[in-house]
Amino acid sequence: MTERHWLIIPIETKARELDAKTYLACAAAEAGFRVLLGDQNSLLRRLALLPQGFYLDKSVARLKVKSFQRLEDLGFNILAWCEEGLVYRDRDAYLHERVAPAAFEKVDAFFAWGRVQHDDMRLAVNDGVRKIYETGNPRFDLLRPELQGLYRAPAEALKAQHGNFILINTNFGRYNHFYGATGVMDTLRKRGSIRHAADQAFFAQWIEYLGKIYHAFQDMVPELAQAFPDRTIVVRPHPSEDHDNWRHLAEGLPNVKVIYEGGAIPWLLAAAVSIHNSCTTGLEAALLNRPVIAYQPLKSETYDSFLPNRVSVEATTANDLIDQVRRAFDGRFDAPLAVDEAVQEDVKRYVASIDGPQATHRVVQQLLALKASGTAVRRRKLVAVVRDQSEQWARSVARTALTPLRPTQAYSRQKFPGLDREELERLVENFRALTGRFEKVRILPSAKHSFIVTT
DSSP states (O other): OOOOOEEEEEESOHHHHHHHHHHHHHHHHHTTOEEEEEEHHHHHHTGGGSOOSEEEESOBOTTHHHHHHHHHHTTOEEEEEOTTSSSOSOHHHHHHHHBOHHHHTTOSEEEESSHHHHHHHHHHHGGGGGGEEEOOOHHHHTTSTTTGGGGHHHHHHHHHHHOSOEEEEOOOTTTSBTTOHHHHHHHHHHHTOOOSHHHHHHHHHHHHHHHHHHHHHHHHHHHHHHHOTTSOEEEEOOTTBOHHHHHHHHTTOTTEEEOOOSOHHHHHHHOSEEEESSOHHHHHHHHTTOOEEEEOSSOOTTTSOHHHHHTSEEEOSHHHHHHHHHHHHTTOOOOHHHHOHHHHHHHHHHOTTSSSSOHHHHHHHHHHHHHHTTOOOOOOOHHHHHHHHHHHHHHHHHHHHHGGGOTHHHHHHHHOOOOOHHHHHHHHHHHHHHHSOOTTOEEEEEETTEEEEEO
16 A cells, blocks of 8 residues: 655645645645644644654745754654745845745745735745645635535625625734734834844834824714615724724724624625725735725825725725625626726636646646655654654644743634534535535544545
8 A cells, every 4th residue: 555645734824724724635635645633833843753744834024044954853854834824015126025945945845825925025035936736725725616615505694794894904914913012113123024124124114104004094984884874884803913903993982893703705695795905805805705895095106005006996085885795785896807908817826726727636636746756755863852842842832831921822723713523524414515525534533623525
């Protein structure tokens, strides 16, 4: 019998990642891999105890250099993509902040969203470009017509609960962060993104710009609520934001609700119209053929994200926005992606898997190619295992002692509130019913919030 390779798939932000990574896990299991899927923090804490194999990381940022060295020492082969690699506001800032050559050189394969990310990254990794594969990302497979049925029932349930509602997706994590304004700069310094005064000035100006748009959104919500008193307005904050600031805004506005539950796709399908600024959800809504408006009270070629705004109808004032929302309710909405071939071509440059084989299929094919090429599982060093176990024990003691003092626990719960076997099995069953595949795929317990996906 051919030996099965392991694939480790960690999840950091459940609402954004669970469905797509479960779909990838099922496809990889069907192709002969054993997959370990679960909470990123839990997996990393017991990394030395996990089976060796391919480890799929979400980034090749500077902060990953030490993490990737740990993975290497413990015998893992490293794969990566970049969750932030589709929608970024400035190429040079993205490469500086998210693509570290020292981290990239340790990966065996990198899965790019599309041609634009591929070409931008080659400026940072030079000869390493041979390890970049234009696969797209499984997250966007879920937007394709053949898989949208996964969200039909949840979307109908949201419509029944909230009516013909307006959805506002916020994207102000770098201004309205869970840890506050100083927390953002502290994180950037920790990542190595701020190395000198010029970096400090760039990010400070970026945060200031986001703050102006954030406050424009805060001013706009009451105006929108007054203009549509018979419609529910749902504000869905970004997972990194301080959600309480939006809840305070909603106080006294009876038709405004602040809700962060589940993934974005059912909300986008259910909403009569969505509003955003430079947010991936704008692109997702457009690909779902739903009305979407980019509210842009300010504009910047440096700090705005091109593609989500490109596929959206633009509104620069609250009155303009209200007019566009009325057009959506009246069925007079002209979606740029539906009517403009240039916009369609832009999307294809950014997303490799808009048509043709799904990104999930392309990624699995690359995994099989790596396996067939003899990509060797690295030797696990005993001294590394002992050292790692000791470090994790010390950190566990520190976490226990400092838990009452650390806000990180609440932030981690906001991003990953937990995962149980029944929830995962329901998701896999839904994929079975939708695709006619994965009949032999089973879910087995591994540890808290993590599971083995196998056949």
